[in-house]
Amino acid sequence: MTITHRLPQERRITGTFPGPKSAALTERRRKAVSAGVSSLVPVYAADADGGVVVDVDGNSFIDLGAGIAVTSVGASNPAVAAAVTEQSTHFAHTCFTITPYEGYVEVAELLAELTPGDHEKRSALFNSGAEAVENAIKVARLATGRDAVVAFDHAYHGRTNLTMALTAKAMPYKTNFGPFAPEVYRMPMSYPFRDEAGLSGVDAANRAILAIEKQLGGDQVAALIIEPIQGEGGFIVPAPGFLPTLSAWATANGVVFIADEVQTGFARTGSWFASDDEGIVPDLMTLAKGIAGGLPLAAVVGRAELMDAVHPGGLGGTYGGNPIACAAAVASIAQMREHDLAGRARHIEEIVMPRLRALADATGVIGDVRGRGAMLAIEFVRPGTAEPDADITKRVAAAALEAGVIILTCGTYGNVIRLLPSLVIDDALLLEGIGVLEDAVHASQKGNTP
Structure with a gap:
């Protein structure tokens, strides 16, 4: 697959988080947007391409959500x-x-x-x-x-x-x-x-x-x-x-x-x-x-x-x-x-699933690893049980975001992290994002952040 990306495909977090421009927008939003409309992350997008979202303060996030499986061909695919x-x-x-x-x-x-x-x-x-x-x-x-x-x-x-x-x-x-x-x-x-x-x-x-x-x-x-x-x-x-x-x-x-x-x-x-x-x-x-x-x-x-x-x-x-x-x-x-993006989804599963299974084996807080193609998930449980653990799920998502990776949660019990990367994300960027997720799980397992 050869797709030329318009934006650098990199993770980059500078200064305070969220940055001042995002903080200002949050204040404007509070006065104008219904409280019933919530957002997962406290930063505001200014640009997006391939596997990254760049916020108004210039931070570049690895996007493992793709707008909930929407921007599969990239958020600003040139042909589209x-x-x-x-x-x-x-x-x-x-x-x-x-x-x-x-x-x-x-x-x-x-x-x-x-x-x-x-x-x-x-x-x-x-x-x-x-x-x-x-x-x-x-x-x-x-x-x-x-x-x-x-x-x-x-x-x-x-x-x-x-x-x-x-x-x-x-x-x-x-x-x-x-x-x-x-x-x-x-x-x-x-x-x-x-x-x-x-x-x-x-x-x-x-x-x-x-x-x-x-x-x-x-x-x-x-x-x-x-x-x-x-x-x-x-x-x-x-x-x-x-x-x-x-x-x-x-x-x-x-x-x-x-x-x-x-x-x-x-x-x-x-x-x-x-x-x-x-x-x-x-x-x-x-x-x-x-x-x-x-x-x-x-x-x-x-x-x-x-x-x-x-x-x-x-x-x-x-x-x-x-x-x-x-x-x-x-x-x-x-x-x-x-670009055979169905084949690309299978490739994403091939390179990510072993990392998720190894993470489950190493930590004891992941009860199940599942999914197909570029629709993958880990379900968090309290160690030694099948009891859902929504708290660690929230900590992991928050820690990953502060480190520059957008991941989504889901599940009836609020204890599942789902991975929905763009199908045109570069392998290196994807695996870097998975590495951040791994670090967040290890740190959050101890009640800390990376």
Whole structure:
């Protein structure tokens, strides 16, 4: 892979942290921005490229979050920037539901080509992952004439009313925001680290299926929605056989199987989609994040007979499939192909996973190391137990940031660090970031900072 980066790919922290310009912006923000909108780091971005984010005080951070798996091709990929500039010189908006344009059609054609299965497909474009999930549920309910929707423990599907109902974690996503949309039912997930010993993926799926059939009846369920690898819930990779067994049951019972690949999609796990890794062909897929190089774009793509069941005007929105975002998506997908970023994700796993496993062996505070491709995680526990340890997780993230590395936390118990680097990050920079993480774990294990 040969990509020329515009910014130096280096970690550089100078002066106080956060710097004076970031501190001033924080004060301005306090007076203007809702307290309900929080940020993980106390510094403000001025530039970003490749695997680094540069703040307003000139500090350069190694970015192992990529805007939560969004800037997979880099935060300012030159091909994406050129496509955005070119489209913006013609028109920024017409609303596809008023005056359509080719870019929307081209994105839909690419999605039909790239997503699993050789069946006829249709797509509808939206603005965010939550909006895509909402519309996938609408399609499933209309097409089946049923109401019930099955989601899973540890799931995260968004912050709108329906997607909060689908999401498992209360704080900060759901607390005091109810009542939520009805006819949503939660079933047990396959969580190999926390399941009883010996529970296979097939057994875990049958456990969920039995609960669905007893509590609901398969013929009452419109859709089953699941993340092939759960994101906010803790990067939980289900045991082999779990997803194929659920998919087969859904097909046999006329239930629409929806794969929420908002975070796992677009080369992140080492394939175009995590469903490919599992050998499943979803009826519908929800996509966003990495699709458009940082611009807001999302999609529902799936079987033509489902997507075309919706009456004209039933799907859409003022900004859905914005022409500039579509141009960015076409360019981003081309970059993924040109540089084989799925292969790059597999390479990232190959060089990072051994370091994470060695760290777990050396410290005794990491209960599980898991993930796939460039979607990797470590789960912190109290030594000698499986009890979640959210405190050390926070200390590690804070220590890494002060040393110049942005890492994200997640998990139902707040005890997971997730790694989502850009797929174009240099090996040397990536491994330097992992080294900082290792130092932070060792120091934080002792209650100190590096």
